[in-house]
Amino acid sequence: MTSAQPAVVARDLSRTFGAFVAVDRVSFDVAPGEIFGFLGSNGAGKTTTIRMLCGLLAPSGGSATVLGFDVGREAAEIKRRIGYMSQRFSLYSDLTVEENLRFWGGAYGLFGREIAARTEWAIATAGIEGQRHTLVRELPGGFRQRLALVAALLHQPPIVFLDEPTGGVDPEARRRFWDLIDTLSGTGTTVFVTTHSMDEAERCHRVALMHAGRLLALDSVPALKSVFAAGAIVEVTCHHPVAAMAAIERLPGVEDVALFGDRLHVVLAHAPAEGVAAIVQELRGEAPVVTKVPPSLEDVFIHMIARAEGRAA
């Protein structure tokens, strides 16, 4: 094996539950040391994909390998070599920090001096010194999240799968968590992370956009945003944004319109000048303020979904 070999390879990976297609012929490669983001709304198929890659769920079609092992046939080999942090908090809340670390380390065959050393590493890395004898249920949410991450890293896996790891923690805790992910990636660990948060996706090296079981796009964040290179995004503030949406949609050169809180984001197919003029003309009396804004990942995501659904319709 060379270091250039992908950590994960998925080819037409599919999973159905009865008639429901949860994951529909998804293909991608993940490079070693990469922070690979899986972005999508709930029910997009992110968790199903991750569970297949971790050997928890058999694929219904296609294939995938993790570290060169087939997810269907060699799940046992994969389990020994990966770290996994599920959506739900999954440490024992009635055990202390240290008891949890010792148990989960033991589950990966770490005993004696090895687990003692790794426990110290985990406590230091998670930044929870002084809490080693605290029951996990008494820890603040951010601490627990970091503890769950380091618990998944005790056996020093070359790849770690994180399924919406920062649900329900405050922004500061979330930032610290992502600092930890950056450190990991810096030392060569591959990080496969699902999220529905755009901020988190911005911190990934590459982002895969999932919607309704399908992979809509896969690229680095700047490359994804370059989809708007020929046109522009303008932000419109006015008195009645919901009513204005329909009016703007009908204008020539407008690709789509999305509501962002109390403002509208309008995707223009061409350079902004004439489009902006048309919008101002259309919304006269609404006191519109139209500004060109840099595209956000959310713009990309909404645009991709609209395009995919337009194609499907």
Add this chain to the structure above:
Amino acid sequence: MNDRAQGAGLSAQRINGNGAVRHHRGTVREALRTLGNILVKELLQLRRDPKILPILFIAPVIQLVILGYAATTDVRRVELAVCDLDHTAASRELVERFTRSTYFKRTAVVASQPGLDALLQSGTARIALTIPVGFAAERAAGRPGSVQLLSDGSDAMTGTLGLSYATDVLQDASAAGDAQPLVELRPIVLYNPDLVSRNYMVPATLAMIIMVMTMMLTAMALVRENELGTMEQLLVTPLTPGQLIIGKLIPFALVGLVEVFTALPVVLFWFGVPLRGSFATLILLTLPFMLCTLGLGLFISTLAQTQQQAMMLTAFVFILPQMLLSGFAFPIQNMPEIFQLVTFLVPLRYYLVILRGVFLKGVGFAVLWPEAVTLSGMGVVILLLARVRFRRRLG
């Protein structure tokens, strides 16, 4: 700091693949350490549960005391109504024989038979004795005197027992008189000469406690891991389903043994039930039964989504039928044939034979091996089935 650098840096060298990652399958020592790791975790969790100690140590004693007193089929002081139409010395003597015995309590005396109906209907009397006119005359003539006994069949247990006590009294009376019966019955009851129902009900209650505790705790513990999401985390580790199952069952087998040790003093010293066999035999023959109950607990955990469901399933689908079809509540011989066949599938049935054998008959493995072997076989089959379901559920 050193640890940290070492820990963080190592992923880079491991990324190249399988060679560097340890294989920890194979040696017995590794397997035992893995199992020990799970056991320590389970025992720590049991210790942390504030509700578990009362459940483990106090509940069984309370259950035993309540069931030991309530689950008794002995009937004493059956309410008796008397209607003596003969009014002779012989008839009075017969009535006295009834009232002298501790089995009957005379609650009413009426002058005419129709009065008895009302007493039986209201439940004031369970048994009504009528001595007709001419009873003494018949006896004097050397012929058997007839009496009438009415029994309240709506409470079948008391009614039937009352009737049989009454027959005993009448038999005694005729034996005391001149009329010699042709055949003299001298029944001898073995093992439990006074037929104290407590002597077999209390050990049976012990069986119930073991069954409820091991089955329910196992089912709930596994379902709780599902509910909390820790089961999924366990499944991505290299731990095999077999290791997980064994690691779960051993702690609850220990719990079952703790139950026996807690409840046994109550059985022996409070209720005075004799333990004629050896204590070691009792424990040894309890293990195959626990194999079944633990296996059923595991099986239930694969059916239930929540701890509440697990509890309901345990109580109504797995415990109640066992109580009814094991001989615990009703004699198996009295059941329709089809149900008698079903009882062969009920683990409790065999364990009750073992318990009564060890406690009252003082027999051991030489006699009870068929039950022990059957229970072991059932236990293994149940565990294998549960394991298949356990695995399938994860896929």
